[in-house]
Amino acid sequence: MTGQRIPTVRKPKVRKNNLRLKLAFLACLALLLLLASFFSEYLTPYDPYLQDLTIAKAPPSSEHWLGTDRYGRDMLSRVIAGSRTSIFASLLLVGFIAVFGSLIGILCARSGKWLDTFLMRTADLFLAFPGLVFALAVAAVLGGGVHNAIFALAAISWPKYARLSRSQTLAISALPFMQAARMGGCGSLQLVWRHVLPNISGPILVTAMLDIGTMMMELAGLSFLGLGAKPPIPEWGSMMSETRNLLPTQPWITLAPGFAIFFSVMVFNLLGDTVRDYLDPKNRG
Amino acid sequence: MEEFLRAEHLHKVFSSGAEKFTAVDDVSLSLQHGEKLAIIGESGSGKTTVARIIARLIEPDGGRIILGGKDITKTKGRELRQVYGVMQMVFQNPVESFDPRWTLGDGICEGLLNHGYARAEADKECRRLLSMCGLEEDFARRYPYEVSGGQCQRAAIARALALSPKLLILDEATSALDVTVQAEVLSLLDSLHRELSMSYLFICHDIALVQDFCHRVMVMHQGKVVEEGNCDHVIRNPQQEYTKRLIDSVLQ
Numbered sequence: 001m002t003g004q005r006i007p008t009v010r011k012p013k014v015r016k017n018n019l020r021l022k023l024a025f026l027a028c029l030a031l032l033l034l035l036a037s038f039f040s041e042y043l044t045p046y047d048p049y050l051q052d053l054t055i056a057k058a059p060p061s062s063e064h065w066l067g068t069d070r071y072g073r074d075m076l077s078r079v080i081a082g083s084r085t086s087i088f089a090s091l092l093l094v095g096f097i098a099v100f101g102s103l104i105g106i107l108c109a110r111s112g113k114w115l116d117t118f119l120m121r122t123a124d125l126f127l128a129f130p131g132l133v134f135a136l137a138v139a140a141v142l143g144g145g146v147h148n149a150i151f152a153l154a155a156i157s158w159p160k161y162a163r164l165s166r167s168q169t170l171a172i173s174a175l176p177f178m179q180a181a182r183m184g185g186c187g188s189l190q191l192v193w194r195h196v197l198p199n200i201s202g203p204i205l206v207t208a209m210l211d212i213g214t215m216m217m218e219l220a221g222l223s224f225l226g227l228g229a230k231p232p233i234p235e236w237g238s239m240m241s242e243t244r245n246l247l248p249t250q251p252w253i254t255l256a257p258g259f260a261i262f263f264s265v266m267v268f269n270l271l272g273d274t275v276r277d278y279l280d281p282k283n284r285g
Numbered sequence: 286m287e288e289f290l291r292a293e294h295l296h297k298v299f300s301s302g303a304e305k306f307t308a309v310d311d312v313s314l315s316l317q318h319g320e321k322l323a324i325i326g327e328s329g330s331g332k333t334t335v336a337r338i339i340a341r342l343i344e345p346d347g348g349r350i351i352l353g354g355k356d357i358t359k360t361k362g363r364e365l366r367q368v369y370g371v372m373q374m375v376f377q378n379p380v381e382s383f384d385p386r387w388t389l390g391d392g393i394c395e396g397l398l399n400h401g402y403a404r405a406e407a408d409k410e411c412r413r414l415l416s417m418c419g420l421e422e423d424f425a426r427r428y429p430y431e432v433s434g435g436q437c438q439r440a441a442i443a444r445a446l447a448l449s450p451k452l453l454i455l456d457e458a459t460s461a462l463d464v465t466v467q468a469e470v471l472s473l474l475d476s477l478h479r480e481l482s483m484s485y486l487f488i489c490h491d492i493a494l495v496q497d498f499c500h501r502v503m504v505m506h507q508g509k510v511v512e513e514g515n516c517d518h519v520i521r522n523p524q525q526e527y528t529k530r531l532i533d534s535v536l537q
Contacts, residue, residue: 182342183374184369199385
């Protein structure tokens, strides 16, 4: 037995590097999408509202890469302009509900009994609404439009984050390192800031990343039903809805915003997955 | 010897819904300067709850805790921080007692930084503490999941010693370790006790471990103290049926 080396755990270096590469690639794609949505008005080759019935329903050509719709508007310009509503709105929405919901959840977990009960029952109340019915009700009371669609989605989506962060905070709070930190002289706010937030941010971030795709779909869905963006505002969901009867004859008009939704949702979902893998401390070296 | 810690008539009831469970029932104890007191009993006997009440990690439903002549039963905020400068705890699961996102060094330094040390001073002190507990300096840069249980428990002891406490509560501090590592950690605790003349409150379920290590022992059963006294005396002449069974179970 002498001279035998004790086996050591080898760190999975190759996997880690691959993960980093994948993360960088997807983050770049997501960033490009975000920049495109933010600066969409400068990127459109044509005015997305400009109608020219002489070239209505034109197939893709060198002048109009994605063809034109039934009013002769350039589809590429409309898809790019639509990213503002679709991507940017979903991102703002998810950012808001993730922060708001998580704060409520942490507050519930760290505070006394009655506040926890009150806030959690309120969250249950909002969770009990079917999303579409709630959006319909909001549209009926406040009228349609992107803002009200976002409001309706925010109202029914924050409890998910409150529940998640509450359960995560409770689990973390029961671990000995929280007690050790308390005995090291940390106050309640320091405990939350230094130990709770960093440890629960992973699952919340991943949920939020995956939610960007879902919210994009839901917003598009609401617009498709006529409860979100109103024509002629370019929004991917409503663009698909407007032109769905052209699918058999001029498929590019419907497929262009459809593909835009598919691609963006996929990028954000993959990014969410990769971020989760990356944040797992066991994958770090 | 002078009394350092006194707990009087501690009482704690846990309730879930309508069910109530008395975890600690009228427990009193006293600990002298430099004394090692063991609390033993089977799991569920309430010994850890007593330790946590004394460490002010859970609120008692009744009773008083007097540390160094001062009533600390209700202290909060800055005063409690001062109390933790005098009293520290080592937990059962060493790996879980460190934040998985922090290095061991950061964990050890946290208390020092909270108590007004500058970063460089704290780092220096951390290196000293690690070497005192038999760990090399580069352990400060490792994460809890990168070291063994025994090494992690040494780091946890180093963290507990950072604020030079006078009382160390060891809550099953050696139970999660295998036998040889257990012996190493115990001998480390023994030598630290000689060097720093601290008091130990040693929570344990293994009566054999306690015999050589502690001065006095308290036996707990179903939340009550059933027997108390000098270690050798209690183990050789157990008066209570429960203590006899506890000792027999080890001998078997």
